[in-house]
């Protein structure tokens with residue numbers, strides 16, 4: 001309920017949406033192969049997941065080119081974001097992130113007593129890494145980078161992130177949230193995982209919620225130095241939050257390259273459609289690399305959401321540096337056509 005309040009949506013409206021474009025969910029997932037594996041694994045539900053967890057960790061380590069000790073499995077990347085914040089900000093200090101950015105880690109950190117040093121994005125919507133480096137001090141516990149960034153959908157050049165991290169990670173650990181990485185055309189060229197292989201204190205989170213369409217199944221992972229993995233494991237046992245069904249589903253989905261390509265291709269096609277329509281409507285959308293598009297609006301967020309909801313369309317609204325914005329997630333083409341039609345009615 002708390003979350004829906006933030007979304008300005010009543011629980012009953014959430015149930016009745018004709019176009020659910022508010023949480024960056026994958027409208028095509030999960031893959032049929034994942035669903036079959038989930039159904040089959042349900043009968044193993046009487047057992048704890050230890051063995052399947054180890055298998056998954058080995059497979060992920062191989063995929064990322066790191067050792068199994070570098071991987072921590074978790075029930076979604078939110079779990080990683082929150083637990084890292086708990087582990088590192090328990091005694092206060094400050095966290096640095098871009099503004100606007102994804103707030104999960106920062107919100108947890110500030111709830112337990114840390115302060116937030118917010119650094120506006122650059123005019124090109126990339127992280128202002130020079131300014132972020134400039135505010136690091138002896139009390140900095142964490143630096144958070146979301147790449148591609150939510151809610152802007154924009155990308156910070158990976159070479160800039162690498163240069164920044166090589167200089168700054170010795171002063172404070174750098175958390176890089178790569179939730180939308182796999183939706184890029186060439187994810188391997190944009191990941192920061194190489195920094196961990198170089199030995200830097202960089203923590204990367206990934207999720208099965210986006211490209212794999214498994215948001216409701218809850219599985220994700222962290223790649224970091226073994227000391228960081230141990231730091232979390234000593235505090236909490238993240239694997240105890242994972243079910244055998246989500247594990248087996250994720251394993252099957254990783255092998256389903258066809259499904260991942262399908263999502264990537266259709267996400268891009270639909271995003272191009274929405275971008276073109278928003279441009280036609282003179283809405284000045286921000287070019288996006290993700291499964292959502294941010295655009296400035298001329299009416300208050302609450303009013304926009306209410307007008308959209310009247311037609312069964314759910315999107316997100318944000319107040320960014322005092323100005324209202326809408327954020328539409330990619331859905332099926334039918335959902336997006338309804339969004340475009342409704343938006344044009346509101347604008348006119």
Ligand code: PLP
Nearest residue numbers: 076077078102150179207209220
């Ligand atoms: N990180 C970013 C940038 C996101 O946008 C989201 C979800 O929208 C998450 C993390 C959380 O994902 P998960 O479902 O893995 O908890």
